Amino acid sequence: MHVVPLPALADNYIWLLHDDSGHALVVDPGEAVPVEAALHARKLKLCAILLTHHHNDHIDGAGTLRNVHDVPVYAPDDERITIATHRVRDGDAIALAQPSARFQVMAVPGHTLSHIVYAGEGVLLCGDTLFSLGCGRLFEGTPAQMLASLQRLASLPGNLLVCCGHEYTAANGRFAQTVEPDNAALRQRLEEVAQLRAKHQPSVPATLSSELACNPFLRVNSEGVIDWCRRHGAANDPVARFAALRSAKDVFTA
Secondary structure, three states: OEEEEEEEEOOOOEEEEEOOOOOEEEOOOOOOHHHHHHHHHOEEEEEEOOOOOOHHHOOOOOOHHHHHHOOEEEEEEOOOOOOOEEOOOOOOOEEEOOEEEEEEEEOOOOOOOEEEEEEEEEEEEEEEEEOOOOEOOOOOOHHHHHHHHHHHHHHHOOEEEEEEEEEEEEHHHHHHHHOOOOOHHHHHHHHHHHHHHHOOOOOOOOEHHHHHHHOOOHHOHHHHHHHHHHHOOOOHHHHHHHHHHHHHHHHOOE
């Protein structure tokens, strides 16, 4: 399976997955034009649309694409997503004939209460729950919910490619460095990101194992993050540490 991030809107990524036979699916099409352009350029046939959550920058192109290509739209069980043809929930499996692919559905409340991710075919299609070197803001869920969701993702195989919804890696990394300035893996990742972005290339996907080594929101039990939290008065338990990290990131501007 080929995995292609399509830049969209200000800083979104629509994920295009396709096989060697020309069959494709897209994830979180916030607009239709980049998808149509990629399908045309690669001579691909769109066969399915997968949605992770209801925010407009992830679903606004789905209706146009469904109408043009007459394809199923898989989405969480959320009435705010009216374009869905197939509602999926935690524990469901999606088996597509074309492209031949199978994904496990996982509920990951936090960014929104109905957010889901799709794991399979070597990728983790995680929307706005997990970002490279960061995580999504808590618009609907609680710190405890979001931390539990991230810990579920952290338990998946480390070779999965993290395919997230935005190009936030450099900004996330600047915050991560304030938390773990001595993290050598983080330093190396940021050098890689700087080189990619200097060439106007995406910083994602990254492997889940890389995120486990670098992303402070997946490292609330690591010594470096605990030390940072202790200095910020929140070292008692993992949820408190996560909440302190998220609150600090919400107002971080460097």
